[in-house]
Amino acid sequence: MTALARAVRVVSSLTLVSRVAGLVRDVVTARLFGDTAIGSAFAAAFAVPNTFRRLFGEGALAAAFVPEYAQLVERDPRAADRFASFTLAVIAAATTLLVVLAEAALWLVVVRLDEGTQRFSLVLVMVALPFMPLICIAAVMAGVLQARGRFGPPAAQPIVLNTCVLGAAGAHALREGAPLESAAMLLCGAVVLSGAIQVAWSALALRPHVRWTRALAGVGDSARRLLGRWATAVIGLGTLQASALVDVLLAMWPIWVGGVVFGVAYPLDEQSNAVLFYAQRLYQFPLGVFGVAVATAALPLLSRAAGDAARFRSATVDALCLTLAIALPASVGLVLVSGDLVAVLFSGWGSFSAEGVGRASAALVGYASCVWAYAINQVLTRGFYALGDTRTPALVAVGVLLANLALNLSLIWVLREAGLAWATAIAAVLQAVVLAVLLRRRHGVRVAGEAWRRTSRAAVPLVAVIAAVLAVRFLWVGEDWGVRLGRLAACVLAGVAAYGVASRVVGYGELRRLLARSRG
Numbered sequence: 001m002t003a004l005a006r007a008v009r010v011v012s013s014l015t016l017v018s019r020v021a022g023l024v025r026d027v028v029t030a031r032l033f034g035d036t037a038i039g040s041a042f043a044a045a046f047a048v049p050n051t052f053r054r055l056f057g058e059g060a061l062a063a064a065f066v067p068e069y070a071q072l073v074e075r076d077p078r079a080a081d082r083f084a085s086f087t088l089a090v091i092a093a094a095t096t097l098l099v100v101l102a103e104a105a106l107w108l109v110v111v112r113l114d115e116g117t118q119r120f121s122l123v124l125v126m127v128a129l130p131f132m133p134l135i136c137i138a139a140v141m142a143g144v145l146q147a148r149g150r151f152g153p154p155a156a157q158p159i160v161l162n163t164c165v166l167g168a169a170g171a172h173a174l175r176e177g178a179p180l181e182s183a184a185m186l187l188c189g190a191v192v193l194s195g196a197i198q199v200a201w202s203a204l205a206l207r208p209h210v211r212w213t214r215a216l217a218g219v220g221d222s223a224r225r226l227l228g229r230w231a232t233a234v235i236g237l238g239t240l241q242a243s244a245l246v247d248v249l250l251a252m253w254p255i256w257v258g259g260v261v262f263g264v265a266y267p268l269d270e271q272s273n274a275v276l277f278y279a280q281r282l283y284q285f286p287l288g289v290f291g292v293a294v295a296t297a298a299l300p301l302l303s304r305a306a307g308d309a310a311r312f313r314s315a316t317v318d319a320l321c322l323t324l325a326i327a328l329p330a331s332v333g334l335v336l337v338s339g340d341l342v343a344v345l346f347s348g349w350g351s352f353s354a355e356g357v358g359r360a361s362a363a364l365v366g367y368a369s370c371v372w373a374y375a376i377n378q379v380l381t382r383g384f385y386a387l388g389d390t391r392t393p394a395l396v397a398v399g400v401l402l403a404n405l406a407l408n409l410s411l412i413w414v415l416r417e418a419g420l421a422w423a424t425a426i427a428a429v430l431q432a433v434v435l436a437v438l439l440r441r442r443h444g445v446r447v448a449g450e451a452w453r454r455t456s457r458a459a460v461p462l463v464a465v466i467a468a469v470l471a472v473r474f475l476w477v478g479e480d481w482g483v484r485l486g487r488l489a490a491c492v493l494a495g496v497a498a499y500g501v502a503s504r505v506v507g508y509g510e511l512r513r514l515l516a517r518s519r520g
Helices: 002-033 037-057 060-075 077-110 117-128 131-147 152-174 180-206 220-237 239-251 272-305 309-346 354-368 371-386 391-415 417-443 448-475 481-506 510-515
Strands: none
Touching: 002 037, 002 152, 002 180, 002 272, 002 309, 037 117, 037 131, 037 180, 037 239, 037 272, 060 077, 060 131, 060 220, 060 272, 060 371, 077 117, 077 131, 077 220, 117 180, 131 152, 131 180, 131 272, 152 180, 220 391, 239 272, 239 391, 239 417, 272 309, 272 354, 272 371, 272 417, 309 354, 309 371, 309 448, 309 481, 309 510, 354 417, 371 391, 371 417, 391 417, 417 448, 448 481, 448 510
């Protein structure tokens, strides 16, 4: 528990810095582009390569690579260097080829389109796509660092992305009268530049730890295991990312295809993707700060404990309990303050309309309701991977993705963008339940009972959070931006204080375990 908590603190601290910078970035771009067609186009261009960042940098590649590499480091360091070199070469070649093919396909479409939002949106995607191979290469390097106990540099990589985008936004602000279309192009170019910087930075951090080589003899068995695990890990861990990408495609339908489907008016419009994008950014903040951080730090520990059933079960339960200790109050808090949070961050001076604020708030409620489910899915899936089972979570993910798509196509006609959010949330809960059941049935690892027993003491603190926040909202009324800002701050402070005090009173000790300093 001490080693896990120490690693989680390192990853969470740096991830917190990067997520705060990312939140600032999102506020700047929201005020720059707003809930407009250009805002939707930029959001789509940013989301497509960024999906691969989350998938590879925070998910499938690390889940497939780290266990194999960590074992090789223990047995044969030179073989570990050859395996890392092979993985880097394969990922670089495959993703570069994929980008070349995608760019060619998009170019064939773009040259046939007239000037307009549809053409501009696809061109933006073309500008941003080279970020994908760069960030995938950086992800391999991050996996090497994590396996060697260096969690800091990988967790700090997104800070580079956010800094570059904010710098580009500042450069645009200095160009008086420059159109928003040029700003979108500039920011997408900055995303690509950040990928190159992350590769260079990671290579520098790895110099004391690995020797890259062209001599790849003897990596055959490890390579086959990697490729087999990775292919299924992409499916298993990529459900949330795939769901988000499906949401983008459905939200961009009015721009990329049109506003009528089989003679019926489509329920979404050109604003929809911007509305959805910024709602997603807000629920992903606590998920990235803690949910992914716990799973990232837990994977090497789970991999080393895989041969000891009792130790593996204990490590998995610890990871789940640490996750729920933060994710549950995050879910509750985001739902309660969703309206004020969206209004304060994305309106006030700028471009988000009152209608857009309301629509983004409704979507945020849907997404935020199940932050806890998204977070524990990260841990449960990595538990399977540590046991060498990538097939089970992949099959579960396929079923969940199909269920999510069916919910999407049903709920958007009633709830518009919020329907996409609720579909993602419901699918995440379904995935969590199925994964926990199959972990017990197929591997004999019973984690749900003890995890929920330890977490049940959070019920009183969560009720205290709800009471505190609702009391502030009842006493502090008004809709002006300044009033909303003050109320939001008061709600956050009251909720955090209520959770901390109530946790101490009822003896809910997960937060204390996380924050306690390592001793001895």
